[in-house]
Amino acid sequence: MARAGKLRGWRKIAAATWGQADDPQIYGDVELDATNLLAFIAAAREAGVKLTMTHMAGKAIAYAFGENPDLNARLRRGRLIPRDSIDIFFIVSTAAGSELSGVKVEGAEAKPVVEIAQELARRADRIHSGDDVELGKTKAMLDRMPLWLLKIMMRVAAWIAIDLDIHLPQAGMPRQTFGSALVTSVGMFGIQHAYAPLSPYYRVPYLILVGEVTDRAVVVDGEIVIRPILNLSATMDHRYLDGFHAARLARSVKAYCADPFAFEPAMAADPV
Numbered sequence: 001m002a003r004a005g006k007l008r009g010w011r012k013i014a015a016a017t018w019g020q021a022d023d024p025q026i027y028g029d030v031e032l033d034a035t036n037l038l039a040f041i042a043a044a045r046e047a048g049v050k051l052t053m054t055h056m057a058g059k060a061i062a063y064a065f066g067e068n069p070d071l072n073a074r075l076r077r078g079r080l081i082p083r084d085s086i087d088i089f090f091i092v093s094t095a096a097g098s099e100l101s102g103v104k105v106e107g108a109e110a111k112p113v114v115e116i117a118q119e120l121a122r123r124a125d126r127i128h129s130g131d132d133v134e135l136g137k138t139k140a141m142l143d144r145m146p147l148w149l150l151k152i153m154m155r156v157a158a159w160i161a162i163d164l165d166i167h168l169p170q171a172g173m174p175r176q177t178f179g180s181a182l183v184t185s186v187g188m189f190g191i192q193h194a195y196a197p198l199s200p201y202y203r204v205p206y207l208i209l210v211g212e213v214t215d216r217a218v219v220v221d222g223e224i225v226i227r228p229i230l231n232l233s234a235t236m237d238h239r240y241l242d243g244f245h246a247a248r249l250a251r252s253v254k255a256y257c258a259d260p261f262a263f264e265p266a267m268a269a270d271p272v
Contacts, residue, residue, distance in 0.1 A: 005070070005080055007239075015078055015239045024238040027195055030250050032257045034213045034230040040260040044114055047267040054185040055117045056260065057210045057232055058088045061181050062108035063263060064252035071245055072180050074203060076163065080240070087179030088116075089204070092124050104179045112265050154201045162203040178202045187212035193231045205237035230257070 007015050037056050044051035065072040065086045073080040088108040092101055103123040105116050145153065157173050160166050167175035182204055186194045192211040198204070211231035218227050232253065236246060256263055 007078060007080060011239060011242060012078075015075070025198055026236050026238050026242075026246075027234065028236070028246055028250070029193065029231055029233040030254065032230045032232065032254065033218070034228040034257075036259055036261065037230065037257055038213070038228055040264070043267055044117075047114075049114045049117055049267070050121065051114060051117050052185070053187060053213060053230060054090065054183060054210050055113055055120070056257070057208060057230075058090055058105070058183040059108065059111075059113040059116055059260075060253045060256040061183060061206070061208055061249075062086050062088050063256045064249045065180055066109035067252040068245075068248050071241060071249060073240065074162070074176070075205075075239055083176065083180055086110075087176065089178045089182045090120055091182060091184035092120065102178075102182075104174075104177070106179070113260070114264075114267060158201045158203060178204045180204070181206035181208060183208045183210065185210040193233060195233050195235050198235055198237055205240040207235045209233045 006012075034053070037053065041051045041053065041056065069082070070080075072083050072086055074083055075081075085107050086109040087104050087106045089102050089104045092103060101124075103120050105111070105119055108116060111119075157177075160168065161173040161175050161177050165175050166173070182202065184196070184207075186209050190212055192214055194209050194211070196207050196209055198207055209232070211233065213228045213230045215226050216229040217224050218229065219225075220227070234246075241249075
């Protein structure tokens, strides 16, 4: 496990300049040839697993943290504390897309992406029915709170579950509630490229938006060809990383997305 390290250089300056993530947001995006991602999704669906580009993006981010463990950290009193595991929080739509909720997948880098998709499907069903221990019942309680009380409760919950790292799932405050990074999709709405803000309550320095895959003209080996292009947009907290660190994550994400078959176990079709 990586050891806690001191903040240095621009990250230390950023930590001294800003408080929780209300200002130090930096943005970036990568355009990826989605040919092999789509092929992998098709193979998974052939095997009976409903896989989406959001699942693939979430696993790619988890893989990137596995390759760059020093960036999988949380900020506490001016120091970067290594996280115990690589957990990806997937924001999912409920109520026919009119509301949002979420599911944290723990140890995502060690799970096949098809297992991540199946876990998300099970948890989303429990959220829809209100039976999810971590977020379903909590969300119903929050919906009934007046705004002034909700602001106080969110600050208290973030302090207990994230800053103090205390695990109280029955009270709706599981430790490190939102994990290492948040991933959500705007592609389902026909949006190719967008950014989202970081919340000071989440204490998560990475928020990734998955855009719609569209056919684009690109140059390959000196020739213009048509390829399916995926845009991943990221909002990041400058206190945790700068351009050098972001580039390292991007390289790992690109490597996974270029050939997911090389990183995932072979799939067999479900018996009929």
